[in-house]
Amino acid sequence: xxxxxxxxFESSEIPESEFQNHVRACSTCQKLVEQDAQLLxxxxxxxxxxxxxxxxxxxxxxxxxxRQRRRPxxxxxxxxxxxxxxxxxxxxxxxxxxxxxxxxxxxxxAAKLLEGAALKxxxxxxxxxxxxxxxxxAVALPQMTRLDTDLMLLYRDRLETIxxxxxxxxxxxxxxxxxxxxxxxxLAALQDKKETLRELLNVAGPKALAG
Amino acid sequence: MLGQQQDAEDxxxxxxxxxxxxxxxxxxxxxxSTYLFRIMMNVCFDMLQKRRGDQxxxxxEREISHSSGVDLRLQLEEAIDALPERMRACFVLFAVEExxxxxxxxxxxxxxxxxxxxxxxxxxxxxxxxSDSPAEVRS
Numbered sequence: 553x554x555x556x557x558x559x560x561f562e563s564s565e566i567p568e569s570e571f572q573n574h575v576r577a578c579s580t581c582q583k584l585v586e587q588d589a590q591l592l593x594x595x596x597x598x599x600x601x602x603x604x605x606x607x608x609x610x611x612x613x614x615x616x617x618x619r620q621r622r623r624p625x626x627x628x629x630x631x632x633x634x635x636x637x638x639x640x641x642x643x644x645x646x647x648x649x650x651x652x653x654x655x656x657x658x659x660x661x662a663a664k665l666l667e668g669a670a671l672k673x674x675x676x677x678x679x680x681x682x683x684x685x686x687x688x689x690a691v692a693l694p695q696m697t698r699l700d701t702d703l704m705l706l707y708r709d710r711l712e713t714i715x716x717x718x719x720x721x722x723x724x725x726x727x728x729x730x731x732x733x734x735x736x737x738x739l740a741a742l743q744d745k746k747e748t749l750r751e752l753l754n755v756a757g758p759k760a761l762a763g
Numbered sequence: 764m765l766g767q768q769q770d771a772e773d774x775x776x777x778x779x780x781x782x783x784x785x786x787x788x789x790x791x792x793x794x795x796s797t798y799l800f801r802i803m804m805n806v807c808f809d810m811l812q813k814r815r816g817d818q819x820x821x822x823x824e825r826e827i828s829h830s831s832g833v834d835l836r837l838q839l840e841e842a843i844d845a846l847p848e849r850m851r852a853c854f855v856l857f858a859v860e861e862x863x864x865x866x867x868x869x870x871x872x873x874x875x876x877x878x879x880x881x882x883x884x885x886x887x888x889x890x891x892x893x894s895d896s897p898a899e900v901r902s
Contacts (some may be wrong), residue, residue: 611779
């Protein structure tokens with residue numbers, strides 16, 4: 553005896569209430585429902601946790617190997633030769649630093665040398681000072697005898713100090729004539745000597761200066 | 764589903780590898796367990812196909828055997844193993860893993876009606892085992 557109600561119920565062709573009403577009267581469907589209940593109960597027992605203690609370790613290893621495989625080649629190479637790359641980086645850093653220093657370092661003093669026309673102009677000014685000083689010396693030095701002794705010694709020491717300063721500057725300029733700093737000191741010394749001689753003449757007597 | 768524990772372990776391992784490779788394709792909002800089960804089932808189908816190719820046996824059309832012993836549990840395992848792959852997958856997920864039919868349909872990418880039909884036919888085949896078995900089913 554066959555009955556397709558159970559199949560229709562299983563495929564949702566008929567509602568459950570209709571099937572339940574039918575089952576009460578159909579022994580074939582009753583038997584099918586019982587057998588399926590037994591079958592499902594038995595099948596549920598098939599689900600037993602299997603012991604696989606090494607499974608997760610295997611999965612981890614597989615995933616780790618996969619991650620290693622997917623890592624970019626350049627990163628792997630870099631890690632293998634890490635120290636070599638670090639040495640290259642250090643050398644490059646030093647080279648760039650040194651290059652920057654050499655490029656941007658302050659200009660040395662020698663670079664501030666007077667050249668050409670500027671040097672000639674300074675030398676001309678020095679000659680003018682020297683000529684003026686020579687004229688003043690010719691008039692002022694004889695007048696020193698008219699000063700009292702202390703004042704005379706004071707002016708003599710002061711002029712000797714200035715002369716020594718001028719001599720040191722001239723000596724240095726003989727070796728390095730373009731050095732602007734020494735030229736500036738020399739001009740200052742010459743100017744100082746000129747002013748001292750004028751002062752000496754003023755102190756010794758206005759007549760001498762006028763003459 | 765695969766019948767052997769070693770094969771099952773290999774399948775789990777392969778499934779995790781596929782999950783790792785394809786995790787970017789997972790759409791958040793979908794159920795992760797469904798996604799993982801789908802990968803798992805596809806791996807199982809691949810392995811079964813490979814096994815079938817290796818052994819040159821038609822596992823899907825194998826007859827249910829009653830000669831392997833009186834243990835009903837073993838007989839049921841053998842009987843399930845003899846079901847066609849898709850039918851077996853539907854039945855295992857429904858009866859063993861106790862999943863709902865719509866979830867099975869999503870995992871196996873089938874219509875719910877197809878899943879219901881596959882489960883019905885699987886039960887019909889397995890019922891033969893129960894009715895003919897010398898052992899009694901005691902639930």
